[in-house]
Amino acid sequence: MARDKALKLLNTRDPALKGLLEVPEEEYMYSGHNACPGCGAAQAMRFVLKALGNQTINVLAASCWSGIAGVFPYSALKIPVLHTAFETAAAAASGVRASLDMQGDKETVVLAWAGDGGTFDIGLQALSGAGERNEDILYVCYDNEAYMNTGVHRSSATPYLAWTATTPVIHPQDRPKKDILAIMAAHRIPYAATASVAFPHDLIEKAGKAKGIRGTRFLHIYSPCTPGWRYSPELGIKIARLAVESKVFPLYEVEGGERYTLSYRPRAVPVREYLRLQGRFDHLREEEIGLIQEEVDRRWERLLRWCT
């Protein structure tokens, strides 16, 4: 019953249905940045800034993006960027917000930007503190599911049974991926959502919606990584799309920590199709793929229950 009700609530918006939202023309990024060819994190930043506009300050924790943004004296962004330490994105963003507030500037958006390592692991207490205080910041975690910049080391965002440099094939990741959105929802922040670079219209719409909300807003953006996931660079968007279509990474929103809304009805592709495009899953045996499928299905059913 609950499941049927949830399915009814599904928004069947399709990436092919363009025109629902015109992608803003303006760019807030420069070419020539240091991201690898085909980098999902670069796409994520480009889409988010298209929604936020130039009245934005980016507080950037140590991550791939620290390099992408350009080594001194270069900058890849047209907006101010404050580079900060690994664990401090939320704390530094809170400080920037306080300073703006003191100057009477309520307009400027403070964008905290960190990877999965800086969010799920190292920066979690700072993020939790900011969320608990309901700081007026927009926190974006671009999730490439490992510490990619340091050399593909596992994080608590690394998916179950994936290869990384620190979870080699003989001992792949043995814990499920941490549910960061549930953690953020537990803080009862006004807005938290997942998004994917393969669904730019949905992503830009969510970033725009977050911009209009006061308090702590959290965006979890799925962001493929060519060298870390071991795939040919042109496949990034395809993999990100299959992550959504296979329910590995569902697109949804949580408002006020309680109201769950699905953003897209997946086409229910088997996880095998998603996994087989990536070298980090090459070692999986059939029964292990079955385990992953079970876990994905279980989480999906749980999400549907929450969406009622």
Added chain:
Amino acid sequence: MVKGLFSPGMLPLISISSRTTLDTPTGSWRYMRPLYQDRTPPCQDGCPAGEKVQGYLDLAKKRKFNEAWRLIVEDNPLPAVMGRVCYHPCESACNRKDYDEAINIHAVERFLGDSALAQGLELEPASGGERGEHIAVVGSGPAGLSAAYQLARRGYPVTVFEALASPGGVLRAGIPPYRLPRPILDREIGRLQALGVEFRTGIRVGVDLRWEELQRYQAIFLAVGLSRTRPFPVEGARLKGFYSGLEFLRDFNQGHKVRVGARVAVIGGGNVAIDVARTARRLGAEEVSLISLEPKGELPAHPEELEQARREGIRLLDGRGVRRIQGRNSWVEALEVARVDFQGRDPVTGAVAFTFRKGKGMLIPVETVIAAIGQEADLSFLPQEIRGGGWLLPVDDHGRLRDTNIFAGGDVVTGPARAVDAIGAGKRAALAIHSYLQGVLLEEAKLPPVVPYERLNLAYFIPAKRAESRSLPIRERLAGFTEVESGLSQGMVRLEAERCMSCGVCNGCDNCWLFCPDLAISRKARERGAYVINYDYCKGCGICVEECPRTAMALEEEVQWRR
């Protein structure tokens, strides 16, 4: 830059970037180069006339109906006619048929043709001015009309000779009006006259005009089709009440009185046989049987035609042959029909191989028998040294008879084919004649490779039902010769054009621009419908190529470009 941090004489409080990454041209990392490269859509490849189907669907989508029509008439001067009578090989080739249903291309073409007629649009000559060489076209069927048009628009004076009283060939004498209303044909042919094509009707070359008199023309195009009925090799073919399909249609379509009995047997399994059967039904025949040697599924007739015939109550007796026609008082009384083993058909001569099975046949009482078992070329008007000894005219790759100024095309060269094959043959012949007269090398049209269905990125398409035109209820159909198909409305045409996947041709969907992680594709500076790639910064990831829904881009090794 933040104010106050760069006060003169002061060092900033923290290190601040002073330059942008535009200083670092990351294009040097690239070892694969994306580029825009249109390919051939399968519809265009499947059209013997080479219509740029994707192009006119795209224009129709944007409501540019007149421009769309202009694009069609580059390759086919008769859109309203062909949109009705063509068996649309483009739709059989359409990639969308593997996704949901093929685009209803012929209905769009028909709409564009009708819309141009309604607005009185005229054919326009191509640039190049008038030319002096006078060309004779013998036969005014689709091949002759197409060639005459292509030559006339290139500035040549063209005279078309037609044996019947009015031009159109098989379009007029063969195709019944419920498929092609005559005013449509008249007006599209009238447009050729307006362009300057001269029609001399009622002149049978070799009878009313000596072959030698054609020698004063600088080039001759023979498009006489297959005008003679193949003799029916069965006892009883001399009885009253027996007709040949071609003559039956020709007589009816020319307004002669044609009568059929209540029970009619049509012998043959091709499109002409179906035209005959459906016409007989409309002339009042209550029971019409279609007797074909081929078993069901192997009939040469188009499946859609077969289906319409079935709906109109025509009974198909497949895998059967006629042993004899039984007569009484010199009138047809019954047919003896028996099962056969069908062994095949010669695609050129149309000759069939079959054997009767053992056992007793079935006697079908009928008043009228019409045999539509194929036609052959009547080449008797040509001197022996030109016509050769075969069934058809022997021509070279360019449609030319060896060492002459005589060209030929259409059914008289290929054997029985579709009208659209003739349109294409006429177009190619016109190009060959033009090259011959101007003494220039015939440029071979080299099309880029065709995009197969597997090369499309299906994530960007949504299933959508094909728009079908309404067809007349059976009762109204049988009451006369009103057109069966009603065509699509303007709104439906636009929706149908929207369904086009634009295989291999950029239609400005923005995906490449949207997904580029390096902001190296600009869409403000579109060139010829495409975008511009800034190779100073493109790292060659290939996402634009992969995410192009229609394979209008390619990825090539950079080394080739650096040499």
